[in-house]
Every structure is written in C-alpha cells, then in structure tokens.
Amino acid sequence: MSGMEVRIRNNVVVTGQPGAPIVMLAHGFGCDQSLWRLVAPALAEEFQVVLFDYVGSGRSDVSAWREERYASLDGYADDVLDICRELDLRDVVFVGHSVSSMVGVLAAAREPLRFGKLVLLVPSPCYIDEGDYRGGFSAADIDELLDSLESNYLGWSATMAPIIVNAPDRPELGQELTDSFCRTDPAVARVFARTTFLSDNREDLASVKMPTLILECRQDMIAPPEVGAYVHAAIPGSRIVTLDAVGHCPQLSAPEVTAAAIASFARD
Template sequence: MDIRRRNNVTVSGRPDGPVVVLAHGFGCDQNMWRLVAPSLAESYRVVLFDYVGSGRADLSAWDESRYSSLDGYAADALEVCEELGLRDVTFVGHSVSAMVGVLAAAKAPERISRLVMVAPSPRYIDDVDYRGGFSAEDIDELLESLESNYLGWSAAMAPVIMSNADRPALGEELTASFCATDPDMARVFARTTFLSDSRQDLKTVTVPTLVLECRQDVIAPREVGAYVHAAIPGSRLVTLEATGHCPQLSAPEATAEAVIDFIGAAR
C-alpha cells in the first residue's frame, strides 16, 4: 500500500532538520496546523498527514474494526514514520491524537523521542476522583445527537468547541472541517474518541513530554491538564493564554513558540 497516498502525507521545512510530526484530532485534518507549520518549518522537517477517514486520506483504506480503537490511529502514525524512515521524532498530537502519540511512543520508542500533547484528555467522562469534563449522560447525548444528525451536530458543536465567539470565522472553519468528514467514519472516530479511557497508558510514557493546555477549554478543562502532567513524571505543563480547544488556530504563535522552546530544551 502507498502509505503516502493513503494518509495524504506532506513534508515541508528543512530536509536535514529534526523531525516534527503534527497529528490532528477528531473531525479535523492536517489543514488545522497550517498556521503553526510555517514557523516550525524554519528549523525543522515538518511531516503532516490525515488519518484514514479524515481529510484527503484514501477512504478506500477505511476499516471500521481498525479505527474503532485508538491503536488503529497509532498504527497509521507509525506506518507514516516507517514509510519515511523517521526516527528521533517529536510527535505533536492535538486532542485525541495526544493519546495516539502515547500509544505510538510505547510501541516504537526508537521512532518517537518526544511528545507534545496539545489539549489532551485521557478520558472525557468523569470518574471517581477524576474530572474529565463530561458525565456519562453528557457523552451518551453527544453521541446520540452526532449519530442521528451529524451535520446538525457539527454546526451546533463546532463553535462551542472552538469558543472565541468574537472570532466567528474560527468556529465556521471547524464546522466546515467537521462537515467535510464522511458521517459514517466520523461516527466511529467519535465513539473511539469520547468513550476512550487512556489513563493507564500515561504510565507508559518515558520520553520528554510537553502538556500544552488552554486557559479555558470546554473539552479538556484544566483539571485534565493537571492530571496528565501529574501522571507523566518529568513532564512540562504550559498553559496558553488562549480559549477553546484548538490553540493551533486561535493562538498559533504561542502554540508554535511553546513547541519550539520544548524541543530546544529536550534535545
């Protein structure tokens, strides 16, 4: 299989530079990184890709059983790294991709040497002594709404997820990204995302890690960032002066600066 075509892989920046892989979250694609990638490309080799079922990835490669688990998305990421012969990678994962990065690093530590977790959440549902931000009933309602009327759900939820009501274009962009995703594939990815519990996987992280959170985020509240930081010994927690769940769009300069500072300190 042509992995580059399957995952719509694009490469920019310094051909001989340290490698940064940027991985998107649910309902998104690599275009979500377009405001951050140019700053990184000045010093690094930047690799972007789309998970199968998202963006311009090859939809004929879709396998529901594979993508009903975060392991399937980790396999995509690692196969991209293998295809390009990448080692010593800094994996920057947004939202659910932060946990995908954790799984990928555990499976192939020779390829992934550093993790940047942007607005991560190992579990979205509240539990005993854990606040994920949603009750089980909240998630059931969210998934029911998504599965019954995906386009309507996208139009209603994207502005909430993005926040920044004073910049409606950001919410409109996320809505368009959600709506461009195949509804049946989106339903699978949504269930995989919002029903996941990756808290135990955090214990496997041994590489330098940056936890990057926003000051206000309805999807991944700050209690979650604190939890992830505490669960990964030696990790660094940075709180951006940004609102919403997508700082790579709402605060791209600060996001890029935090990533660059972390890589420089970790190398």
C-alpha cells in the same frame, strides 16, 4: 502495503528543512491536517514538518477505512507508525492535538526509538467522569455529541455526495473540496467520536519515558485545567505550559504562542 500507498492513504505532506529535527503534527477528532495551517509554516522555518490525515479524515483514502481498525486508538497509532516506518523517521517530536496526544502515547510505547519527544496539545486521557476522576463528561453527554453529528448528517450528504463519486472530469469539485475543510463521512466521524470520547488511557500515561510537554489552554471545556494537571502528575518528569488561549484549538486561536511553545521544546 507499499510506501507510496501509505503516503497517499494518509495524505502525508512533508515540508520544512530537510535534515532538520522532525516535528510530526497529528490532528484530532473533528478535522484534519488543515487545522495546523497557522502553525506549520512557522515550524517549517526551523524543522522538518510531517503532516498527515488519519484514514477517514480530510483527504485520506477513505476506501482504506475499516471500522475494526479505527474503533480503537491503536488503529490510529498504527497509522502514525506506518508513516514513521515508510518515511523511516526516528527521534520524532510528535505533536498530538486532543485525542491524538493519546495516540502519540500509544505509538511511542510501541516503538520508542521512533520518538524523541512528545507534545500533548490539550490532552485528556479520559473524557468521562469515573469515581474521583473528573473528565468533564458523562456517557450521556457523548451520546448527545453523536446526535449532533447525526443532525448534521443530512447537510453533509448533500454537499459531499458529488465529491465522493470523485469525478475527475469535473475539476470544480476539487475546488469545492478545498473549500470545505474537515468534512468527514458521518459513519467515519461517528466511530472516531466514540473512540475519542470513550477511550480511557489513564493507565498508559505512566509508560511515557521520553521528554513530554503538556500544552493546555487557559479555558477549555473539553480539556479543563484539572485534566491537564492530572496528565502532568501522571507522566513522570513532564512539563506543563498554560497557553493564553480559549477553546480547544489553540493552534488556530493562538497560533504564534502555540508554535513558539512547540518550537522551544523541540529545540531544547
């Protein structure tokens, strides 16, 4: 795969200060890089910011999506490493939202020299309860989520069908696409959802050797405080900061404090 293909495949966007330390913002399940739109401009004033969409999400090249590859978090880590190789990135401050925090852990374990620091934004190494571990969900809950995805399948098909055919002679469709964030092919979303919520990366946390910041929210049903504390205890020397934010997307609900926390850690 040539470099240009990786940039197009993953809709890679580089902004900010050339030559400045690199902050890579990785979106989680459910959306795409547009989720960073309230924090990226602030970070771009000081850093070189790399944004991208995982294959299958956002405006990536969906034709490059393969179920085998993206049915495990290693496939998403491959996307991250492909981009790092293509842009020849080193000492990256990798900011992974939600499931992407674990993608960052996996990618950093495989090519440690490419990463300088990890920011795990509302991470959870395992969403399903097991023994004494409280991830917050049961396998049946995850099936329910898959049903919810499925229920919104019909609406998706109707609105997305014209975009999928990708008619260049109908520019109004491009407008429609920019107006509809985070639309994902249901088949892709289903695999991403399963991979996200059924992965167990608790064993991988101990392998993290680089400076790591855990950012959690005051109240977050997907990554509750107990899970944040678990990650903090499992990664030697990690720091944890609780943001004054509610929900699972602090980069949208509290962009200033989120950006400030990332910047201050990246700067140190």
